[in-house]
Amino acid sequence: MKWKKHLVTRFLEAVLNGVSLGSLYSLIALGFVIIFRATGVMNFAHSSFLLAGAYVTATVSAKSGFLVGLLAGVVTAAALGAFTQLVILRFSKDKSHLGLSVLSLGVNILAVTEITRRIGDNTLPLHDPWAASVWQFAGITVPVSRIAALAVAAALLTGFLLLFRFTRWGLALRVSAADREVAALVGVPMGRVSWTSWAIGGAMAALAGMFLAGFPAPGVEPSLTNSAMRAFPAAVLGGLDSIPGALVGGLAIGIAESVTATYEGHLGGFGSGASGLVAYVVLFAVLLLRPDGLFGTKVVSRV
Amino acid sequence: MVLAVENLTVRYGSAQVINNVSLRVERGEILALLGNNGVGKTTLLRALSATLGMHGGKAAAGTAHHATCDLLRANAVAVVRSGLAHVPEGRRIIANLSVEENLMAGALAVRGAAKIAARRATIYSLFPVLAERARGRAGLLSGGEQQMLAIGRALMSHPSVLLLDEPSLGLAPLVARQIAATVRQISDEGMAVLLVEQNTRIALSVADRVAVLGGGRVVAQGRPKDFADGRVLAELSLGGRARERS
């Protein structure tokens, strides 16, 4: 009887951690989707926004305390996002979506290279208030940082869903995403919608990055960008232009990853580290069945 | 005079589509713009609503003004704020938003919640069927209802000039006539309307003046009664095409 309970709690822990991790992926994916909807660009610089936010959070909070650090990180990432749109993409002669997306990849290379150079071989601690403390509840053990992540992500995601549905900014975004010409005809200030979306995407990535660098992760390292790369499939999985899709995609990938991490030890040598791949395995499986993602709208192109 | 276009020339890359066109539309007047497929009617409207650039086109010469707004220089937001609204070809309502959200999209350039709500009420009284379906998905509306929604969306920004691109497209004659009657009503309340139409019967029945586009030029202008004999138009269209080839 005892071992059975052990199995159950272990599974529950895995799922709970997965939901928390997944809510972070949802946050990243949502920012990615907002940018995609507003500008049609697949933002390959998203992982650099995340890393920049976490890096600034860690360095500033070492001197000025965690909250100031977090604020600085979020603002930096938002500024980086706005900069990418206002200074790089806006002035590109090649305005095709593919060209702009590849351009964002260039921004990513520059930013990640620079931050990696600054971090060097170190791991920067976050100085977050919950540090390595854990919660014990009915035999389940979960890091407090994960609970905090879940709470913050849930609040932010709800907030954004409400913004989308009930504000003019949300409507402007939905109209620009659906039909850019109509958006122009009704007088949506496209420039402003674009750069605010990039800034919001950056800020959300920074918040998620901060939590991803916290316990049980060791701190801010360049490899943090891999987490952002696992959120790309979350966005594509959901259909890329769908807000609920980003949420569901993030959660699905978070849970799948966490459950795999719990059991990958049983898979032998080849299994260790497999949790890092699960995101893409899930993505391939879904895309084979539903090429437009779980919630994506079928795109009808005009020839 | 509300809308004035002088010697306008428009190109897509090296292809010249509009050639030295001049037009005027006054307050409370409907000018019907007729012409063959591909003659450049939509292109002309795009030039006036600052959306030509997103199609790769360019106004190469001439001027276009609405009140004090220089339409060829202003951006799309400024054009809408100046009081010009463009109902695009094919209606282009946003299918997965609700009817009401589509309407409210038309007011995105307008400030003031109370003003917007009052405007919406006016439009619902103009098109009662939209009020009935306000919460439903716009994609589920019939073609005629979608056209009403597209016109309503344009009216949300309180325009004084309305550009209408083929409102009768794909509609049953009865519905098309109904919509034309509404346009007449709007115009009678003071709106200047530039109406692009393929359906010459409807256009001639509601318009105050008519201009025929051929080969990128205005080949004829006049009162609807001047074109009442179908042969006049047929001849003009042929003439336009012949010039296009040369």
Added chain:
Amino acid sequence: MSEPRRRRLPGRGQALTVGLLVVAVATPFYVGPFWLQVGLTAMAYAVAAIGLAIQVGVAGQLSLAHAVFMGSGAYLYSFLGGASTGQVTGLGWPPWLAALGAIVLTALLGALCSPISARLRGLYLGVASLGLVFIASHVMQRFGALTGGPGGREVPPLRLGPLDFSDDTTWVIANVPFHQAEKLWMLGLAVLAGAYLVARRMVAGRGGLALHMMRDSEIGAAAMGITVWRYKASAFVIAAVYGATGGVLLALLTGWVVPESFGFDASVNLLIMVVIGGLGSIRGAIPGAVFVSALPLLIARQAQSIPLISGTGDSILGPGTLSTFLYAGLFIVTIMFASGGLDRLVALAVGTRRPQRRIAGGLPGKYAQEG
């Protein structure tokens, strides 16, 4: 409206090509091992980059996984041609068969991608291809018996019949001893020339036209009777073959393969080569590859004389970092202001003008509409 006639000076292009070839053939007689290494690395990447230029530039299929094909070629060659030792297994095939096998098997891998690629439009494909990078790096790290794990495995030298490309024998040509690097140089040159000519023919032919049309509009291409999924699959297979060939070359010249050579960064570098070269241009891919692959080597060699950088310490600008800044910067500038890339420079030198092509092509007036 008739365009002004294209200026074309027929002699100049050919003269330049022949001149370059003569210089390239003469190089191993004159330069030392460092420059041979630089040139060989560039050739290996150039072959691979040509494949990517076809896939991304011509067919419009964004791939961030091209290094996977290089890695597949390199590892499969080592596995098929290598001997079994304590740590790794190998099949011990004759090297030419191993090279052929590596390329064919990688082509199969490319074909295996087609169920996914056929369902995705260009941008989605970019993200999906990231998955291939991560899965491949997992395989390279964890399948120790085949790959040697993180430490990598040795690469058997190439022998083609009587021609031995190892250091075991030395050829003497015109009184110059030909060691491994000189011999591989000649091989690399031949392979690159062949790869280039074949690519030009493919792109100029009917298939190339179909790929172009697919890039500009998949639906348009389908309406013209082009079987889109089949051409997408063939773009993948072509990219795989070129990638694997470049990978085998790279493996031969390094003599040892490790997973890092074929990860995300390597894939991104390949994309940079193609973009800097001028997307859609086969011939531009070659200078692009030379630039991106040679830059870190040259900077490392000149490290002492360049301020800001030095060999040690982690917060100091290393040669790798500096060169990344340089080519990433050039990459951004190319897309922003000069999508013709290095190809335009070549065109100026040669005196021919090609119509400039954008990455995705297509009229800006094509808006996707939700239905």
